[in-house]
Amino acid sequence: xxxxxxxxxxxxxxxxxxxxxxxxxxxxxxxxxxxxxxxxxxxxxxxxxxxxxxxxxxxxxxxxxxxxxxxxxxxxxxxxxxxxxxxxxxxxxxxxxxxxxxxxxxxxxxxxxxxxxxxxxxxxxxxxxxxxxxxxxxxxxxxxxxxxxxxxxxxxxxxxxxxxxxxxxxxxxxxxxxxxxxxxxxxxxxxxxxxxxxxxxxxxxxxxxxxxxxxxxxx
Amino acid sequence: xxxxxxxxxxxxxxxxxxxxxxxxxxxxxxxxxxxxxxxxxxxxxxxxxxxxxxxxxxxxxxxxxxxxxxxxxxxxxxxxxxxxxxxxxxxxxxxxxxxxxxxxxxxxxxxxxxxxxxxxxxxxxxxxxxxxxxxxxxxxxxxxxxxxxxxxxxxxxxxxxxxxxxxxxxxxxxxxxxxxxxxxxxxxxxxxxxxxxxxxxxxxxxxxxxxxxxxxxxxxxxxxxxxxxxxxxxxxxx
Amino acid sequence: xxxxxxxxxxxxxxxxxxxxxxxxxxxxxxxxxxxxxxxxxxxxxxxxxxxxxxxxxxxxxxxxxxxxxxxxxxxxxxxxxxxxxxxxxxxxxxxxxxxxxxxxxxxxxxxxxxxxxxxxxxxxxxxxxxxxxxxxxxxxxxxxxxxxxxxxxxxxxxxxxxxxxxxxxxxxxxxxxxxxxxxxxxxxxxxxxxxxxxxxxxxxxxxxxxx
Numbered sequence: 105x106x107x108x109x110x111x112x113x114x115x116x117x118x119x120x121x122x123x124x125x126x127x128x129x130x131x132x133x134x135x136x137x138x139x140x141x142x143x144x145x146x147x148x149x150x151x152x153x154x155x156x157x158x159x160x161x162x163x164x165x166x167x168x169x170x171x172x173x174x175x176x177x178x179x180x181x182x183x184x185x186x187x188x189x190x191x192x193x194x195x196x197x198x199x200x201x202x203x204x205x206x207x208x209x210x211x212x213x214x215x216x217x218x219x220x221x222x223x224x225x226x227x228x229x230x231x232x233x234x235x236x237x238x239x240x241x242x243x244x245x246x247x248x249x250x251x252x253x254x255x256x257x258x259x260x261x262x263x264x265x266x267x268x269x270x271x272x273x274x275x276x277x278x279x280x281x282x283x284x285x286x287x288x289x290x291x292x293x294x295x296x297x298x299x300x301x302x303x304x305x306x307x308x309x310x311x312x313x314x315x316x317x318x319x320x321x322x323x
Numbered sequence: 324x325x326x327x328x329x330x331x332x333x334x335x336x337x338x339x340x341x342x343x344x345x346x347x348x349x350x351x352x353x354x355x356x357x358x359x360x361x362x363x364x365x366x367x368x369x370x371x372x373x374x375x376x377x378x379x380x381x382x383x384x385x386x387x388x389x390x391x392x393x394x395x396x397x398x399x400x401x402x403x404x405x406x407x408x409x410x411x412x413x414x415x416x417x418x419x420x421x422x423x424x425x426x427x428x429x430x431x432x433x434x435x436x437x438x439x440x441x442x443x444x445x446x447x448x449x450x451x452x453x454x455x456x457x458x459x460x461x462x463x464x465x466x467x468x469x470x471x472x473x474x475x476x477x478x479x480x481x482x483x484x485x486x487x488x489x490x491x492x493x494x495x496x497x498x499x500x501x502x503x504x505x506x507x508x509x510x511x512x513x514x515x516x517x518x519x520x521x522x523x524x525x526x527x528x529x530x531x532x533x534x535x536x537x538x539x540x541x542x543x544x545x546x547x548x549x550x551x552x553x554x555x556x557x558x559x560x561x
Numbered sequence: 562x563x564x565x566x567x568x569x570x571x572x573x574x575x576x577x578x579x580x581x582x583x584x585x586x587x588x589x590x591x592x593x594x595x596x597x598x599x600x601x602x603x604x605x606x607x608x609x610x611x612x613x614x615x616x617x618x619x620x621x622x623x624x625x626x627x628x629x630x631x632x633x634x635x636x637x638x639x640x641x642x643x644x645x646x647x648x649x650x651x652x653x654x655x656x657x658x659x660x661x662x663x664x665x666x667x668x669x670x671x672x673x674x675x676x677x678x679x680x681x682x683x684x685x686x687x688x689x690x691x692x693x694x695x696x697x698x699x700x701x702x703x704x705x706x707x708x709x710x711x712x713x714x715x716x717x718x719x720x721x722x723x724x725x726x727x728x729x730x731x732x733x734x735x736x737x738x739x740x741x742x743x744x745x746x747x748x749x750x751x752x753x754x755x756x757x758x759x760x761x762x763x764x765x766x767x768x769x770x771x772x
Contacts, residue, residue: 191636272447
């Protein structure tokens, strides 16, 4: 399982490094979404709002949706699915591999967007750095959940439009936990509840994925 | 025995609900602070109970049974689907009755209250389940995907619940039992509420059964077309 | 017997892709499926590859029961080459093959041998999406050579091949069959060159026509 996971993750990351879809399509979208968030706050609020953490996560969620679809579409190029299916890879390994690759990609995107929010939304730098561990774990959870939901939407009618309605309710608690712990890092406050939420979700999605990804691939 | 109870399901449901309405609207007294609004107590908690526990529970158990190889059958898939569809109705009713109660109490139709918010999120999950089913028309694929999605939703329920509760809460505490475990309401009120719980739970199973029968008929129609499809396909040749 | 199907039916979305196929394929043989577009050739190959499920009927492929067996097991024993060309477009020729070799725990030096055999050894670092259709077909063959499956399933391999390519393909299939593998190919018309004795079956209406 671990060997398959490494193989699949390396393959996904290599494809990403070569096609640069993340760099040229997803990141610019994230940056403009961040700028638009600032504009939406209005001139008085754009630079000194407490909404920074929330907006960062909101933008990250939308970016995540794009990246989930990208991650799944790699497997769905004409004919690829059939060829790869006949390799008989361990589905749990494929799941972990894809989730791992997506995690790395989300981390890269997340750090760029964090830098962006420090720059344009004036989120305090020290607090942002302190929030980094919780942000990285939340992004990993988004990636693991997203890999599962992404596999659910492939091949049916309108996968790109179906994905948001499936994932966003599941992302809601992660958004809450992420935003709260980010805000707590900026302004001080209790933290452990949010770690519980994110870690429980991470463990739950990983377990369900390992157990059930095979059911989804069998199609 | 089973036949008899099946035949009685409808009438008993109606009787329970009728009794709840009579007791709730005329027999039980008005509340000192909440006035007539207290009468929602006989409707809103039972509906929410069905929406959040009975129907989601049924859908989740049926989905698990579908995924477990030894109990895998289209029956389980149908039960899960029908339960989820009925749950949408009950969730919407929960939100509506909650809103009617909340407007005079909180002063707004929508408050960022923990239970209200998590119920709404759960409602979106139920709608998403139906959307997922519509997007896949191959029966096996649809059954598998929706079963996995239902299980993911069940896993999410406690996560959503606690995240929203910790986020903020201004809802009143548990309705019937106080924190010391003593009963809060008495006599006719308790009876009306109990009947409400029984009535709405029975209503759920009644609706589930009728919806299930409809689904079986629809599937039977598509099985009839299996032979037709074969004949049609073979005629293409030769 | 590598393949045995009895009245195999595959339904999808209310349409019978296969409407009752009876088929037996012996080990070490070459079978060609012909027929018009939509006759059911691809569907039959997909069923044999464990990519689609049997709706009714019975069948064994490479020792795996189609109704109850482990489809993943079956998939590992067959090699599939679809007509769309079927790899990660953003990986290089060699990376695609190394991926397959690693997935099957085959030695990586098999990859170089396979590339040489299909004549792609001068394009190992080319990104797959930059290959011509004919080269992609050769890559597909190399992928199968690395995999060394029991049963080769080739869907329209001759499409987009020139005469030299066809000849090369037939030659290679001949070698494979002589080495003991079983090959089932779909094609619009019967094989032109006769490297090995091939059995040709015509399909129409989701079934194999009576001879």
